[in-house]
Amino acid sequence: MSTELLNDEACGLRERKKRETRRALNLAALDLVDEKGFAAVTTEEIAARAGVSARTFFNYFPSKEAAVIGTTAEELESYAAALEEAVPGESPLESLRRILAGMLAPASIDRELRAKRRRILLGEPALAPALVGNNIRIENALTAALERRLGVKAGASLQPRLTVAVAIAAVRACIEHQQNGGTGRLERNIDAAFDHLAAGLR
Numbered sequence: 081m082s083t084e085l086l087n088d089e090a091c092g093l094r095e096r097k098k099r100e101t102r103r104a105l106n107l108a109a110l111d112l113v114d115e116k117g118f119a120a121v122t123t124e125e126i127a128a129r130a131g132v133s134a135r136t137f138f139n140y141f142p143s144k145e146a147a148v149i150g151t152t153a154e155e156l157e158s159y160a161a162a163l164e165e166a167v168p169g170e171s172p173l174e175s176l177r178r179i180l181a182g183m184l185a186p187a188s189i190d191r192e193l194r195a196k197r198r199r200i201l202l203g204e205p206a207l208a209p210a211l212v213g214n215n216i217r218i219e220n221a222l223t224a225a226l227e228r229r230l231g232v233k234a235g236a237s238l239q240p241r242l243t244v245a246v247a248i249a250a251v252r253a254c255i256e257h258q259q260n261g262g263t264g265r266l267e268r269n270i271d272a273a274f275d276h277l278a279a280g281l282r
Contacts, residue, residue, distance in 0.1 A: 163229065164229045172240075173278060
């Protein structure tokens, strides 16, 4: 077996181990918040539940808020790639509707984790500031992707950032609607919100 192949396998194993550790920390954070409430959970408890040291925790997440929300650089890259690749007959707003709804959908790749994350975010208003910060990261990544899709230089047009910002705001409004006792299922509310946006909010 060549040295190059061995190195590739070692890199693959390291990346898989990182993904597994990151997922374990995210799931541990969600489980603990589910059991005790966000305010009562510490980063040390999250690390212990995931079977790693407190130092290792901070190699993956800067705070317990980030561990609960759990959006990773890899996920951001996949969302951006999905938006950058135009689907025939699908407008940028429709693409954003599909991608953003998919971030919250329990039917996504990791059903257990995503379903639990969605429930926690809906039930813990204390996470709202961290969620806003996370949304800014997502907004920046998606704006850059939409600029590439439209062939627009970064910052040369308001349209890509405005489109992304309005789409994210629509999803946030639907989440806050439910957090404040609003009616309807999240998925249907998101669909209705994007229908309103497409119609120009008349």
